[in-house]
Amino acid sequence: MTNDQKSTAHFNVAQLRVDLWNRLRSEVQSIVSDTWESAKNTNHKKEALELLKNLAAVEQYYSFPGSKKVKKLQKSLEREEYVAVSRSVAEFVRQLVSDSYRSNPQFMKYKEEENQEDEGTEQAPRGARKNYFEVLFVDNLSKNEEEALRRKIGELREKDEHLVYDITVQRSFQDALIALLINFNIQSVVIRYAPPFKSGEINELLRPFLEKVIELDYSERSEEELGPILGKIIKQFRPELDVYYVTDTALQNLKDSTLKNFRRIFYRKDDIQELHLAILRGIRERYKTPFYTALKEYSKKPVGVFHAMPISRGNSVFKSRWIRDFGEFYGRNICLAETSSTSGGLDSLLQPTGTLKEAQEMASRAYGSRETFFVTNGTSTSNKIVQQALVEPGDLVLIDRDCHKSHHYGLVLAGALPVYLDSYPIEKYSMYGAVPLHEIKKTLLELKSAGRLDNVKMLLLTNCTFDGLVYNVEKVMEEVLAIKPDVIFLWDEAWFAFAGFTYTYKQRTGMFVANKLYNKYRSDSYRDRYKNHIESLSGDEVPSMPDPGKVKIRVYATQSTHKTLTSFRQGSMIHVWDEDFRRLVSDSFQEAYMTHTSTSPNYQILASLDAGRRQVQFEGYELVEKSVELAMSVRAKIHDHPVLKKYFRVLTVRDFIPDEFRPSGLDEYYTDQGGWNRMEDAWEHDEFVLDPTKITLAVGLSGIDGDTFKNKYLMDQYNIQINKTSRNSILFMTSIGTTRGSVAYLINTLLHIAGNLDEELPALNKKEKDIVEQRITSLMEDVPPLPDFSHFHSSFQAVKGVPGGDIRKAYFLAYRQENCEYIALDECLDILENGRELVSTTFVIPYPPGFPVLVPGQVISREIIRFLLVLDVKEIHGYRPELGVKVFKEKVLGTTETISAPTEVKTQED
Numbered sequence: 033m034t035n036d037q038k039s040t041a042h043f044n045v046a047q048l049r050v051d052l053w054n055r056l057r058s059e060v061q062s063i064v065s066d067t068w069e070s071a072k073n074t075n076h077k078k079e080a081l082e083l084l085k086n087l088a089a090v091e092q093y094y095s096f097p098g099s100k101k102v103k104k105l106q107k108s109l110e111r112e113e114y115v116a117v118s119r120s121v122a123e124f125v126r127q128l129v130s131d132s133y134r135s136n137p138q139f140m141k142y143k144e145e146e147n148q149e150d151e152g153t154e155q156a157p158r159g160a161r162k163n164y165f166e167v168l169f170v171d172n173l174s175k176n177e178e179e180a181l182r183r184k185i186g187e188l189r190e191k192d193e194h195l196v197y198d199i200t201v202q203r204s205f206q207d208a209l210i211a212l213l214i215n216f217n218i219q220s221v222v223i224r225y226a227p228p229f230k231s232g233e234i235n236e237l238l239r240p241f242l243e244k245v246i247e248l249d250y251s252e253r254s255e256e257e258l259g260p261i262l263g264k265i266i267k268q269f270r271p272e273l274d275v276y277y278v279t280d281t282a283l284q285n286l287k288d289s290t291l292k293n294f295r296r297i298f299y300r301k302d303d304i305q306e307l308h309l310a311i312l313r314g315i316r317e318r319y320k321t322p323f324y325t326a327l328k329e330y331s332k333k334p335v336g337v338f339h340a341m342p343i344s345r346g347n348s349v350f351k352s353r354w355i356r357d358f359g360e361f362y363g364r365n366i367c368l369a370e371t372s373s374t375s376g377g378l379d380s381l382l383q384p385t386g387t388l389k390e391a392q393e394m395a396s397r398a399y400g401s402r403e404t405f406f407v408t409n410g411t412s413t414s415n416k417i418v419q420q421a422l423v424e425p426g427d428l429v430l431i432d433r434d435c436h437k438s439h440h441y442g443l444v445l446a447g448a449l450p451v452y453l454d455s456y457p458i459e460k461y462s463m464y465g466a467v468p469l470h471e472i473k474k475t476l477l478e479l480k481s482a483g484r485l486d487n488v489k490m491l492l493l494t495n496c497t498f499d500g501l502v503y504n505v506e507k508v509m510e511e512v513l514a515i516k517p518d519v520i521f522l523w524d525e526a527w528f529a530f531a532g533f534t535y536t537y538k539q540r541t542g543m544f545v546a547n548k549l550y551n552k553y554r555s556d557s558y559r560d561r562y563k564n565h566i567e568s569l570s571g572d573e574v575p576s577m578p579d580p581g582k583v584k585i586r587v588y589a590t591q592s593t594h595k596t597l598t599s600f601r602q603g604s605m606i607h608v609w610d611e612d613f614r615r616l617v618s619d620s621f622q623e624a625y626m627t628h629t630s631t632s633p634n635y636q637i638l639a640s641l642d643a644g645r646r647q648v649q650f651e652g653y654e655l656v657e658k659s660v661e662l663a664m665s666v667r668a669k670i671h672d673h674p675v676l677k678k679y680f681r682v683l684t685v686r687d688f689i690p691d692e693f694r695p696s697g698l699d700e701y702y703t704d705q706g707g708w709n710r711m712e713d714a715w716e717h718d719e720f721v722l723d724p725t726k727i728t729l730a731v732g733l734s735g736i737d738g739d740t741f742k743n744k745y746l747m748d749q750y751n752i753q754i755n756k757t758s759r760n761s762i763l764f765m766t767s768i769g770t771t772r773g774s775v776a777y778l779i780n781t782l783l784h785i786a787g788n789l790d791e792e793l794p795a796l797n798k799k800e801k802d803i804v805e806q807r808i809t810s811l812m813e814d815v816p817p818l819p820d821f822s823h824f825h826s827s828f829q830a831v832k833g834v835p836g837g838d839i840r841k842a843y844f845l846a847y848r849q850e851n852c853e854y855i856a857l858d859e860c861l862d863i864l865e866n867g868r869e870l871v872s873t874t875f876v877i878p879y880p881p882g883f884p885v886l887v888p889g890q891v892i893s894r895e896i897i898r899f900l901l902v903l904d905v906k907e908i909h910g911y912r913p914e915l916g917v918k919v920f921k922e923k924v925l926g927t928t929e930t931i932s933a934p935t936e937v938k939t940q941e942d
Contacts, residue, residue: 500726
């Protein structure tokens with residue numbers, strides 16, 4: 033760990049805040065219990081007052097309970113009203129932990145005099161659903177002015193309004209950013225007049241979490257400039273929020289950039305009612321779910337069904353004597369909403385003009401794209417749609433070899449020529465990492481030397497990988513665009529859909545970086561720097577900056593919404609940030625979309641994508657931060673527990689990412705001595721980072737392989753589902769749906785398993801113990817080396833001596849059985865020793881690791897055969913053990929031009 037790397041006992045402010053309140057509850061309860069022991073009472077009271085001091089520093093950024101109630105508790109404690117304080121603190125803790133203050137909020141009537149006691153409450157009628165949020169006012173108000181503002185807003189509040197808000201006032205630029213960073217309830221921001229820059233005082237407990245805020249220095253700017261600057265930063269940091277500006281600057285003197293960063297601008301003389309109504313309108317607009325709402329309304333209509341789908345309205349189910357239980361299990365609404373109608377408020381996915389079009393446009397704004405498309409049959413289909421829309425036969429696509437198989441099949445369909453890129457291996461755990469940037473650039477420069485750079489159409493990378501490796505998207509795009517300024521990027525973000533809703537993660541997403549680079553390359557400052565850079569080069573030195581006159585930002589991201597956000601299974605989205613989309617791609621994209629999309633898309637999936645978008649716009653920031661916090665708590669618990677760490681180990685950043693790719697020096701998220709290491713610097717600068725919500729647990733020390741641990745123990749005995757295993761590890765994931773209860777259950781389950789092992793192992797005889805030790809050695813040390821991609825056979829090379837192969841040609845050549853034969857796996861090495869080349873006819877995909885070790889047309893190397901021979905997994909797609917490896921006959925290779933016409937290859941001269 034580097035010297036400047038900060039650590040803390042808490043992972044985030046939310047965890048610190050709850051811990052402070054829980055500790056306060058414990059102290060004041062002890063005061064009540066120990067009133068007859070004056071010495072103890074004094075110590076508890078001293079500790080409680082110190083906790084309240086720290087809580088006042090934290091609660092100033094929240095409306096509930098807020099610093100005002102904390103100060104009231106301080107006064108009550110000093111007056112020795114211990115029982116009343118204990119009850120109040122217990123109630124605050126209950127409401128904070130249960131979130132009940134948000135589901136049924138209570139709002140105090142504001143009094144004209146600050147010292148007047150609160151009397152009565154405005155409480156929602158029992159059973160009424162209220163959507164509570166907070167509005168941040170940034171203004172250097174006096175206490176009296178703040179109370180007056182609260183009163184005015186309280187008077188405007190409608191009793192029947194389901195949108196209910198309270199306000200938090202921050203009096204400086206820094207305090208406003210702190211509130212936005214730690215207060216998840218804030219949904220709107222009002223920047224009024226000219227706030228000062230510096231915070232009065234930042235509590236030392238909070239400082240470790242606020243480095244990025246403290247680093248920002250606008251102290252030299254005038255107060256009149258700070259409002260627009262703050263609006264711009266909010267749009268980058270939390271773009272989902274509605275931001276309003278109150279100013280005295282004449283309209284003609286407002287800069288375009290200022291107008292762009294605010295939803296609406298008000299003037300001091302404007303009535304507060306207009307601002308109040310604008311705030312509610314902004315929330316209502318985000319709350320809209322066009323398609324989901326239309327589907328709900330449709331389900332309520334009395335409809336006569338004379339088209340396909342007998343299940344529509346549930347008639348074929350609820351009138352049945354034999355499958356009525358099916359309807360009772362799923363409920364009547366799912367049948368009422370089942371239809372193939374595209375009218376009556378509904379819409380056609382293939383050519384949307386109404387509610388689906390509006391839903392996709394709202395998703396586009398939420399995810400930061402220029403275009404967003406819903407897909408109802410998974411990201412496998414999304415990947416094929418994008419490839420078919422963008423690449424043609426003969427185009428070269430640089431692609432990580434261990435990406436999802438849908439990409440490989442997409443290349444077969446499109447006829448593009450893959451240039452496979454090797455990821456670095458993590459051999460100890462039978463995994464691959466990610467593709468180093470130097471490997472990508474080296475391949476591009478090889479193609480440039482061969483005169484093939486013009487044929488490179490796309491770079492396709494998985495971000496993040498199944499195991500949690502995340503690229504430095506900005507660095508990759510910048511350095512690749514410096515070599516190939518018009519290349520298209522396809523970022524497979526199947527496991528990263530959640531990343532756009534918290535700033536640390538967002539920086540490494542395709543859509544965020546596309547927008548950032550587009551604006552950067554259009555700026556005068558970048559053009560000046562590029563000019564100076566070019567003038568500084570000598571001889572044949574290659575520029576390391578993209579040419580702003582040639583560069584194009586063309587970025588696509590495919591996301592499995594259902595994997596990490598709220599959606600029914602197979603709900604996926606395609607996000608597009610391509611400045612040439614409408615001019616060059618829209619027609620071919622529509623054709624590809626029509627090719628792969630059903631004419632009968634599942635409306636429930638579409639409605640869930642629409643509702644899921646609403647969720648992430650309102651609570652995505654909070655839920656993602658909580659899912660990271662829960663993942664970190666799992667890591668810490670397993671790391672610290674003396675029994676668990678005997679058999680299990682959570683793999684760290686160091687296990688996954690070699691030192692050369694981590695200039696930050698961050699090698700693990702949690703240590704015994706230092707607690708939590710801050711990860712922000714690593715996520716900003718390192719070439720690769722590890723997504724902490726992907727928790728890889730090494731189980732080999734237990735003597736149990738990953739597949740057995742998953743099925744026999746977790747699934748069969750404890751009903752715990754996981755996604756992935758390797759020979760000696762299993763992968764857990766936390767998501768926005770993970771609860772603290774499920775985390776506790778997981779830890780308890782691992783404790784049961786470890787406890788059973790503790791009981792079983794001492795009872796073994798010497799021979800049995802030797803077998804267990806041998807098994808552990810086999811799992812943890814005798815690991816088969818992972819093979820790299822070999823090369824395409826000369827019959828299937830795009831151009832001799834140059835990376836890239838005609839996978840489509842080999843794929844369809846294998847359709848003729850007379851061209852193929854099977855060879856037993858254990859005979860392959862001898863055949864290779866005798867000089868024959870074996871060429872695969874199929875994709876061979878072992879699970880795990882779950883990616884092709886062989887593709888059609890690839891030469892089978894000795895390393896690949898050795899890897900397959902020692903694999904002890906049960907599932908290998910494309911390989912039948914009773915038959916052997918399927919290869920091309922020797923007589924076919926070298927004569928393929930007479931059997932299958934080669935795909936036309938474009939050359940530099942073309």
